[in-house]
Every structure is written in structure tokens, then in C-alpha cells.
Amino acid sequence: MEDDLQQFLKSRDVPEEDIIHMKRDKLCDIQRGCEFIDLTNQISTHHNNIFETHGDDDTVEWNEDDELGQTDEDQTTVITLNLNAELNEAETEVPSPPSSNPVLLMGNEMLSAPEDLPSHSRNHLSPTISSGNSENSKDVHALIHRVKVVEDLLAVFMDSSIIQSTLKMEFVNESAVDDAGVSREVYTAFWDQFLEQCEGEDERVPRLRPDFSEVEWEAVGRIWVKGLLDLDVLPVRLSSAFIVACIHGIDSVSDDVLMSSFQNYLSSTERSAVAKARQGTLEECDEEDLLDLFTRMGSHCIPPKNTMEVAIQTMAHKAILQEPKYIIDCFSKTMIFALLKVPDQDSLLSLYDRRRPLVKKVAQLLQTTQEIQSQKEQMVFNHLQRYVRNADQGKAEKFLRFCTGSSVICVDQIKVSFSAESGLCRRPVAHTCGATLDLPYTYSSYPDLRTEMITFCPVITLKWTSCEFDAAQE
Structure with missing residues (x-):
């Protein structure tokens, strides 16, 4: 049996030295009840390297109804290797990602989830990354679950090449178009959750965690760098x-x-x-x-x-x-x-110092989109400035995140436009991608505006998709 196997390996141009090593390491210790049947005689020799470089692409076909039956007289099991692929394409085929990694999307096509799963189950399997390769960089699109933003974003940033990539992100089951606003919200949500597990108060320091190894900590570092370079998002609570x-x-x-x-x-x-x-x-x-x-x-x-x-x-x-x-x-x-x-x-x-959301600096960001306003618009704009100046630090950060997607100052101005909404339809609407606030001019007094700002800012900060959806429709 060993002689037959040795002859088979030699017929495939396996070097003699490799055969000796295989025998020494007992890699050729094949059970006596098995028999190799060569079904690859029709394959030309210049494709033989596929056995070494693309072994994972070989498929074992098993028909449970026939060809694997055994009798008392025949103890031989026949395993048929079928290379059912075009050999010219096999050398350039991209291997499938490991099951532990997020789903990878190449170009414009998505690897779909199993068809027998309901749509809402497929959306919650794992963070999804799509990438389009170019010569120097690639475009990456990531789907993030808000409830596990730390886990999902770490999975995206495990790849060291993400720093040079163009990254677009969105939250699962939330309608939004990422033109900076969604990404700012993702980074902000990540740092909010991550810093809760750190030591300290106003400034915090990461602590060693049993669920974080070297690769996770390096990924956190990449998130810090990428947010700063792309969007000027700087977690000022990090020491x-x-x-x-x-x-x-x-x-x-x-x-x-x-x-x-x-x-x-x-x-x-x-x-x-x-x-x-x-x-x-x-x-x-x-x-x-x-x-x-x-x-x-x-x-x-x-x-x-x-x-x-x-x-x-x-x-x-x-x-x-x-x-x-x-x-x-x-x-x-x-x-x-x-x-x-x-x-x-x-x-x-x-x-x-420039990124810290001090109340005075947040108020200075407010600018109207029109140089000349009506009397009602000017009055409401003055009410808005008063609301921000009188806010405490927490409210100022919520207002900033409501308008920009980030709780730190990462834009030059917040543009304020006016609408005629009234009644139940009246509400402030923020477009985080453009750092724009649509404000109704129908507020009759400062307490009227303050009440709605206090009501809407915390809620829409956590669930802001309607604001972004409005922006996407424009």
C-alpha cells in the first residue's frame, strides 16, 4: 500500500524529499481498509499545483443512496474527489472568509444569508462588510447593530488595511445614507459604550479585560485613528x-x-x-x-x-x-x-481643547442659512441661542449630537433653517450629515421652544433615523 502511494505521489511530481518528510511524520499512515482510486488522469500536469494551493476548494460528493455501501466481503471505502470547477478560474478565485469573521461583500454583490431564515433573522447574523478593490485602496461598507456596536465595529477594524480604505457605515434596520453623519454616530456610540468599561470619571483610561487580546486592542487603536483622520471625531473623555x-x-x-x-x-x-x-x-x-x-x-x-x-x-x-x-x-x-x-x-x-463641547463654543456654532430673517425667524433663533447658552454640559452634548451625530465638536458650524410646521407636525429636525437643523418659527415663546428641545433631543439622539431619512429624501 505504501509503495502504491509513493508511486502516486511521484507521478504528481512531488519531490522525493517531501515524500521522505511525509513518511517520517506519519502523514502517509493510511489505514489498510482505504484505497486510493486515481480519477484525475484527464487533468493536465500544469494544473497539478491546485492540489497544493487550492485544497480547500476540492469538494467531496456523497450520494447517500449508493456507492458507499459495504458488504462482509468488501471492506474498502471509495472516496471520490471531484474537481468540479473551471481550472482557469480556480487560480484566481478568492477563498471564503473564516466563519469567525464578518460576512465579506466584494464589489456590489452581497453574500446572502440562508434562504430559509426570515429577513429579520438574516439582518442580525453578524456585521456585514462590503468592499470594492482598487489599486491603492478599497471601498468598505459596514452594517452595524446598534445594540452591539462595540463588537461589530471591532470586527470591522480587525483588518489593518481599513485605515487606508474608504469606509461607509449604517445601522441595521435604520434607513439612512452615510454622508459623514451616520459614521459620526457610529463612532460616538462606540466610544460611549467602550468608555463605560474604562476606569476614571471625566477622563478615563482603558483597563485590561479578559475578553480583549492584542488584536482587539489594536483594533480599538485603529478606530481612534480612523475616526480622527476621516471625521475629526476625537473621544475627549479618553485620557x-x-x-x-x-x-x-x-x-x-x-x-x-x-x-x-x-x-x-x-x-x-x-x-x-x-x-x-x-x-x-x-x-x-x-x-x-x-x-x-x-x-x-x-x-x-x-x-x-x-x-x-x-x-x-x-x-x-x-x-x-x-x-x-x-x-x-x-x-x-x-x-x-x-x-x-x-x-x-x-x-x-x-x-x-478645540474638540471639547463647551457650552459657549457650541452656541457659537449656530448660524442661519439666510442672512435676512423675518421677525419671527429672528425671534426663534434668539430663543435657540438662549437655550444652548443656558444648557448644562450634558444638554449641550446631547444637542450637539442631535445636530451632528457626534458629542464632540467636529464641524465648523451648525446651520439653522426655518419651517412653518405647527401643531402635532411641529418638531425640530436635524440632518446630521450636513449639520443642519430645521427649526419651526411657530414657537410663541422661549419656554415653548425649550420644552420641545428637551423632549426631542434625547429621544432623537438615540433614534435619529427619521431625521437622516428626511435628509436622504432631499
Whole structure:
């Protein structure tokens, strides 16, 4: 049996050295009850490399009604290999993606889900990626489930080439056309959910997770870079000192940047206690809060006053830079693409300042689409400006996301146009792709406008497809 197999391999131009290795590794230890039957004599020799390079494309045809029956006299099982493909096309065929990856769409055609599944089931199988290849880059279209945006977006960004690709995204079962607005909403939803699993308060630092390996952390880094380069989406709640370390190295983080980031990392109570401790004005009522902080960071006593500053800086370095060191190393592999945007620490900190959605800066974004307004339009526009200026930080972020799809400032202006809607049809309508707000001029007073803005902004921020759908119809 082994001699027959050896002759078969030699007839297929398999090198003698490979045959020896196969015998040594017992790869040719075929059971005696099996018999190879050569059905490939009609295939020309110049196609024999298909057995090595396209083995996954071979199909085993099994007819359960015949040809596999066994008798007591015949213990031989016959396996028929059928290369049912055009050999000229086999060498250029794209292999199917692994089952663990999102469904890939090449060109304009989609790999359909099984026909026996209902349509709503097919939509929720996995994130879907379509790509059209070109010489230097490719167009990628991704379908994201809002309820698992972190998981789906990570699957899209596992591919390192996504940075150079043109990416368009949309949410499953939500009618929208992505002209920047939908992508901004996807990135914003991702960072909102991701940062909930991070350490800290106003500024947060990623923590090691058992479900995240190196590839997941690198994908998160690509999401940060891609959102910044394509849409100026910068998650300002992600610690600035942490990002400086990812891009320029831990040694480049200055003490001022580290301490500023650490102050925002702490809660308001801990922040007050640390500030008093650094100034030497710590009171007894604050000592317990400071002791709780030092205990959480690994120390079980409050250091003396002469070493307090050094101890706090060491604690900040540990929390912001040392504990997430592995994550910093993973991020740094992809952050090189951001160097043109933020070549040094000062440019990054300046970008953080410009993107933070401070109430005053959000109000300054409002611009009317017409230079001359009617008296009613001017009055309603003044009401809108007053609403934004009087809003707290949370409401300002919701209003910004309602108008642009992002909770950080990533547009130069928000254009306000006016409509004559009234009654039950009256409502503010936002077109996030163009950062435009359609506002009825039929509000009779400021409380009238404020009531509807408070009612609609949080709701449409979470379910904004009707706004985008209106924009798509224009």
C-alpha cells in the first residue's frame, strides 16, 4: 500500500524529499481498509499545483443512496474527489472568509444569508462588510447593530488595511445614507459604550479585560485613528496623557499633562482632597477621602507632607501610564498614522481643547442659512441661542449630537433653517450629515421652544433615523 502511494505521489511530481518528510511524520499512515482510486488522469500536469494551493476548494460528493455501501466481503471505502470547477478560474478565485469573521461583500454583490431564515433573522447574523478593490485602496461598507456596536465595529477594524480604505457605515434596520453623519454616530456610540468599561470619571483610561487580546486592542487603536483622520471625531473623555503616551511614548508625557489628566481621572471628592493635599491645606474631613484613594492605588497610609507631592505624582503615573502599559503598546502600533494630524504633544492637547463641547463654543456654532430673517425667524433663533447658552454640559452634548451625530465638536458650524410646521407636525429636525437643523418659527415663546428641545433631543439622539431619512429624501 505504501509503495502504491509513493508511486502516486511521484507521478504528481512531488519531490522525493517531501515524500521522505511525509513518511517520517506519519502523514502517509493510511489505514489498510482505504484505497486510493486515481480519477484525475484527464487533468493536465500544469494544473497539478491546485492540489497544493487550492485544497480547500476540492469538494467531496456523497450520494447517500449508493456507492458507499459495504458488504462482509468488501471492506474498502471509495472516496471520490471531484474537481468540479473551471481550472482557469480556480487560480484566481478568492477563498471564503473564516466563519469567525464578518460576512465579506466584494464589489456590489452581497453574500446572502440562508434562504430559509426570515429577513429579520438574516439582518442580525453578524456585521456585514462590503468592499470594492482598487489599486491603492478599497471601498468598505459596514452594517452595524446598534445594540452591539462595540463588537461589530471591532470586527470591522480587525483588518489593518481599513485605515487606508474608504469606509461607509449604517445601522441595521435604520434607513439612512452615510454622508459623514451616520459614521459620526457610529463612532460616538462606540466610544460611549467602550468608555463605560474604562476606569476614571471625566477622563478615563482603558483597563485590561479578559475578553480583549492584542488584536482587539489594536483594533480599538485603529478606530481612534480612523475616526480622527476621516471625521475629526476625537473621544475627549479618553485620557489625554494616555493618548500622548500611545502616540509619542510614555517618556514624552510631561508632569503637568499627567497631573491634569489625573485630576480629571478622579471623582470630584477625590479631586478636592488631592488638590488640598498638594497645597498643604488638607483638613481632617478630607483625610478619609485621601486615604481611600491611596488604599485603592495600593498604599495603606497617607504619606507625610514633605513627600506628598512625589507620592501623588507616583500614584498618577501608576494609574494613567503603568497599569495600561500593555494597552499603550498595542495602541502605539497603529497611532503612527495620526502623527501627521498631531505631530507633537502640544498639537494633541490643542486638538483636545478645540474638540471639547463647551457650552459657549457650541452656541457659537449656530448660524442661519439666510442672512435676512423675518421677525419671527429672528425671534426663534434668539430663543435657540438662549437655550444652548443656558444648557448644562450634558444638554449641550446631547444637542450637539442631535445636530451632528457626534458629542464632540467636529464641524465648523451648525446651520439653522426655518419651517412653518405647527401643531402635532411641529418638531425640530436635524440632518446630521450636513449639520443642519430645521427649526419651526411657530414657537410663541422661549419656554415653548425649550420644552420641545428637551423632549426631542434625547429621544432623537438615540433614534435619529427619521431625521437622516428626511435628509436622504432631499
